[in-house]
């Protein structure tokens with residue numbers, strides 16, 4: 001796989017950086033799960049120092065020269081070319097941003113996160129406003145430092161989704177917007193429309209629910225000798241290397257689909273990391289290629305498998321074993337509960353039909369901020385206007401509106417569109433898989449999860465970061481991202497469910 005002697009030298013040097021990343025990941029997982037509260041005082045110093053150390057190694061003359069030398073080598077195979085591409089990109093990003101700027105941005109966002117939490121609790125946007133103003137200003141500056149060809153927002157997008165352009169995101173949303181608005185309206189006018197489902201209020205036994213989540217992971221073949229399931233405030237997946245990938249979920253005590261689907265979602269993220277070619281271990285290629293592609297994997301398992309009728313049907317008895325109250329609800333009812341469509345205020349609680357609307361409004365706001373067409377002080381009002389326009393609801397306060405997400409306080413402007421890319425790609429991937437393997441309905445009915453997993457591994461997972469995201473998708477699917485599959489999917493599925 002890695003034959004070229006210069007590449008081998010690069011990889012050997014890279015091991016120091018990789019080891020720091022591994023340790024940082026494990027610390028990150030611990031911070032969110034088992035760390036005692038006051039440990040954060042020292043922990044944040046460790047995070048800061050380890051990051052700087054990795055950066056220093058990456059930017060050392062020795063390492064840079066080695067990567068430059070590798071770039072000039074001829075006849076590199078695709079993996080070796082991948083190593084050069086990934087490292088060159090990382091070095092370039094570090095190089096373009098002055099260290100004082102990086103430090104200032106880190107400090108600002110560390111404070112902003114605390115301020116945002118407080119502002120959200122008090123539902124007071126004015127507390128967060130000066131920080132967000134500074135974050136937007138610095139994000140514009142960041143885009144200038146990084147450089148772009150078409151739009152400053154491209155530079156920010158690229159940090160999360162290599163090669164993604166603003167016009168591509170605009171194009172995707174232009175296609176989705178009218179269809180989604182129309183479908184939501186029809187659903188709300190349908191006699192089957194319900195604002196709430198009784199199962200949302202039924203309490204479950206947390207210990208039993210934990211067992212059920214483990215049973216589902218076992219059913220999917222999650223390798224417990226290479227990972228764990230724990231609890232955290234916000235479910236996440238953390239990969240140390242490809243032999244240690246951990247997921248978390250949370251237990252609200254009622255509304256069981258939330259913990260179940262969160263577990264299934266994180267399983268999708270974990271599976272991607274777990275199925276990377278073992279020969280890529282401890283190299284720059286040994287992780288998922290981008291946030292959008294990663295999210296396509298979690299959404300595939302959550303939306304396409306987890307929310308399907310056949311999944312509920314084949315596991316109905318298993319669900320009932322741990323959740324005896326389900327005896328009062330038949331399969332059709334549970335299916336309706338899993339796929340309840342309503343215009344909710346909170347993005348993370350959104351369903352398949354409304355999810356992208358939440359992203360569209362964030363994207364439009366971010367883009368206008370970067371273009372200096374709007375100012376931060378106008379955001380609460382703009383937010384509420386957009387919510388009404390796209391979803392037909394108005395947040396009663398800023399906590400349930402403009403202050404709901406952590407991303408801006410972290411300085412992550414340009415991140416949100418990757419959620420929509422994942423949601424759209426998941427359906428496209430499912431259709432291609434069905435072309436190759438036959439209907440997913442049959443595969444799920446026969447519990448042939450190995451077949452599904454092998455296909456995902458072969459097409460997407462095993463490559464890690466070898467190819468840039470767009471190229472990986474084109475190789476896997478024979479075409480680039482196409483919103484039609486997603487639109488067809490929701491019109492068909494929800495048309496049937498709501499009789500429209």
Ligand SMILES: [Zn+2]
Nearest residue numbers: 265269295298
């Ligand atoms: Zn996710």
